[in-house]
Amino acid sequence: NNSLATILVPEAFIGGGSPNGLSFNNEDRWEFQNYTSWALRRHNIKAGAQMRGVHLADFSTADFNGTFTFGGGQAAALDASNNVVRGPGGQPVTVPITSIERYRRTQLIPLFLQRGLSQSEIRTLGAGATQFSIAAGEPEARVNQYDLGIFAQDDWQLRPNLSLGLGLRYELQNNISDHRDFAPRLAIAWAPGGDANKRKTVLRAGMGLFYDRFSEGYTLAARRFNGISQQRFIVSDPAILDLFPQVPSLDLLSQFAVPETVTRVADNLRSPYTIQSSVSLERELPNGLSLATTFINTRTLKLLRSRNINAPLPGNTLRPFGNVGDIFEYESSGYFKQNQLSVNVIERLKSVATLWATYVLSDAHSDTDSADTFPANTYDLSTEYGRSALDVRHSFYLGGWITGPLNLSFSPLVFYRSGAPFNITTGRDTNGDRLYAERPALASDLTRPSVVLTRFGAFDLDPVAGQTIIPRNYGRGPGYFSxxxxxxxxxxxxxxxxxxxxxxxxxxxxxxxxxxxxxxxxxxxxxxxxxxxxxxxxxxxxxxxxxxxxxxxxxxxxxxxxxxxxxxxxxxxxxxxx
Structure with missing residues (x-):
């Protein structure tokens, strides 16, 4: 039922009407590729081209019914009779309240009104929505997106035990202004000692540059919420929020001069590119045993993130582009680095079984995890650098193919990984950017009412000057075994x-x-x-x-x-x- 407004209590429940509305999606994809190779003495030359296209027609009335969000915050403590708890001096005692507690207190608004409280006084008690959003306009949006890649490479056998690989790739796509995506690659393999049939050791090294394409899904979002095709409003004005559960009309929002929220792609957005280098040592051991050790260094630049480029400036309510509303922009300003060390062992027991095991030690850091990652502070991206969501420190795989009695074949696979990081946030919008991305500080005074004690540490949800804000992805989740x-x-x-x-x-x-x-x-x-x-x-x-x-x-x-x-x-x- 999308005739009712959606009730969103973050990380607790979603109620009311459906936020999805009526929707359908039609994708038409095609791909053309051609590869040609030449064998010229010691050279094996390959060249080719790949062209892909997608036509995307997406119909969506998501959030046309409106959504009231109830976030956490700081409010007066209430006793069992929902009366304000006061301290020795008669002042209300303030405590952090959860999102579901705010929603519970919102259900008490009729009681508070009977007691003669005004709407502003009721808000100090932690009742009422913290945000309202609604969309309207043309439900359908269309995207045509194409990309082209051409390459040439040469596998050069310099000596019987030494080979060199050289390659160059060029990529191009529409819907972004970046057309300089050249990607060189280099690889070398050397088998020291012995003749061609008796070499037991191979040393490999390589380096390459790889581009990621800008997804048509991001182009679709920017076209849909450009302020013309569809209008989207994200409101935190108490005059609008106090209408709950009534959904304000677009005319009413216009009367309150509520500006629209738009999504766009940065003019200078570039395709993210990864510089990856690796070195490996492979060794054949007696009795069908082989061992390989590989080190991989990965650096990704121009990684995608989102940012509200018209958020209020720190310390005041002024906005860089004036009162034109929030501008959510896809930009390529992120960075990612990762080091991986892997050890792989394979045991071949003739025709009976092949067993293998792989262990991977990894360390990964970044300042964004995806194109939909918003920073806690739009104007200070330096605080975003921390553990990547891909920072799984230990991974182990064990598998094989075994021929058993009665001609039965067994293929077991054992997988283990340590826990992945996750982000810890306050669940509040305290800087007016319409986002709930703020992170807490490490508590320095446990007596403050804004301090929350958890198994991950003591956090202050209302940081003051001098406190250390926790880095992104501060928590670490459970491991995995299967x-x-x-x-x-x-x-x-x-x-x-x-x-x-x-x-x-x-x-x-x-x-x-x-x-x-x-x-x-x-x-x-x-x-x-x-x-x-x-x-x-x-x-x-x-x-x-x-x-x-x-x-x-x-x-x-x-x-x-x-x-x-x-x-x-x-x-x-x-x-x-x-």
């Missing part, structure tokens, strides 16, 4: 294939036995999360939520197309081939 197992058995029947019969006539029995009969039936059982181990998702990081620090969803199962619930799932598959 065991998957596949078991299969193939049955062949029917007449022998012509190839097998021909092999037998030539007395090539050792060769012919690898050819099956005409028909093959394969039975497979795939088990995800064999031991039904519970893997909670990242905890809620909103300090104004009653569920702060708790995981209220599953991290899902590991693997492509896996079960989002993360519980044990058994699939039985039958393949018939002929």
């Amino acid at each position: 065991v998957n197992l596949g078991v299969s058995r193939a049955f062949s029947f029917g007449p022998e294939s012509k190839v097998r019969a021909a092999a037998k006539r030539g007395n090539q029995n050792s060769f012919g036995r690898f050819f099956s009969r005409k028909y093959t039936m394969t039975f497979t059982i795939q088990v995800e999360n064999l031991f039904n181990h519970s893997n909670p998702a990242s905890p809620i990081g909103n300090l104004s939520s009653p569920l702060f620090g708790q995981s209220n969803s599953s991290a899902g199962a590991y693997g492509f197309g896996s079960n989002p619930a993360g519980n044990r799932r058994i699939e039985i598959q039958i393949y018939f081939s002929f």
